[in-house]
Amino acid sequence: MTLWLKARRIPLLAVGLALYAGVAIAAGSLTANLPTLTSSGAAGVPLMLFAPLPACAALIFCLESGSPGAEGTASRRVARYDQVVIVLSGVVALTIGYGTAVLRSAPVAEAAGRNMLFLTGIMLCARWLWDGRIGVLAGIAWVIMVTLIGFNARREPYTWAVIGLPPHDIAGMALSLTCFTLGALLLASRKKSKTVSG
Template identity: 40%
Template sequence: MWWVKAHRVHTVLSASLALFVLLLVLFQGGSVALPSLTGGATQVVLALFVPVPLVSGLALCLDTRLPAAESTAVRPVRYLDAALVVAVALVATAASAVAGAAWEDAVTGAVGRNTLFLAGLMLIARALFGRPGVLLPTAWILTVCLCGFRPGNDAYPWTVLPEPLGAPHAAAAALLMFGAGVTVQIRYARNSP
C-alpha cells in the first residue's frame, strides 16, 4: 500500500487515465493542419497527441518515490514499477481498441499502439537521461509532425505513430520499443529521482 501512495498511483495515474479517455472521445477523427519542414502544411490527426498525458502521468508516478524505503525494501520495487507500466499499457490499449471499434475509427484504435511506442520510448529515455528524458515522446511527436510526412500527406515508415492500424511494421516497432522500455525499467532504472 505504501508503494501505491508513494507513487501517487491513485491520484496522478487515475487523473491521467481519465484525461486519456476524454481525449479519445474528443479527438476522434479530428485533424489539424500543421506546418511541415518538408514543405507546405500537413494534415495531422489529433489522436497522435492523446497518449502524451498518460505517458507523462506514468513518468511522474515512476519518478515519485521514497528512495530510502525502496532501496531497503523486501518487495521487488522495480518489478512493481514494471507491472504498473504493463497494466497502464494494457488499459490504454484496451480503451483505444474499444473506442475504435465503437466508432469504427481505425485512427482511434491505433492510439493504443502509439501509447505502447511512446511509453517504451519514455522508459528508455528516462533511464538514460533521468527526468528530462520524459520529454522525448513529445519531441518524437513534434518531429513526426514537422518532418515525418512526404508530399501528399503520406507518412514515412520510421514515424510509426501516423501509420494505419494494420501496419505490421508499426505494430512490431511499438511492441519492440515497449518491450525494450520495460526491460530497461527493470534492469537500469535509476535508484534516485
C-alpha cells in the same frame, strides 16, 4: 504493496488515462492543420497523435515519485511492481483505443493504444539514460518531430515515425512492442544500478 501504492501516486496515473480516453474520444478522426517541413504550407495531422501524451507523462511522473533511498532495500520488488503497472497501463491504453474506434467509428483510434506503447517506451528509455523530466520531453519531442517530418509530400507516414502509421501496420506494432518492452526491462536495470551506486 500499500506503501508502494501511496508512494507511486497511482490515482494520478488513473487521471492521466482518463485524460487520454477523453482526448481520444473527442479527437476521433479529426485533423488539425499544422506546419510541416515535408510539404508546402500546413497539412492535416490527426489529433489522435497527441492523445497518449497525458497518460504517458502521468506514468513517468508516478515512477519518479517515492523515495529512491527507501526503495533501495527492496529494489527487486519495487521494480516488479513498477513493471506490472507499466504493462497494465499498456493494456488499458489498447482497450481504450479499440473502444474509442468502435464508439466514434474512427478506425484511426485503434492506433492510439499502440502509440501509447511506443511513446511510453521512448520515455522510459530516455528516463533510463537521463531522468524522468527528459523522458517526458523526449515523448513530446517525438510527436512534434513526426508532425514536422514524419510524413512525405503525399502525406504518407515514414516507417520510423511509428505513431503516424495506420492502425494495423505490422511494422508499427512490432516497433511499438519492442520499444515498450525495452523500456520496461531497462526500468529494472535502472533500479539495480541505483542500488549498487548507493
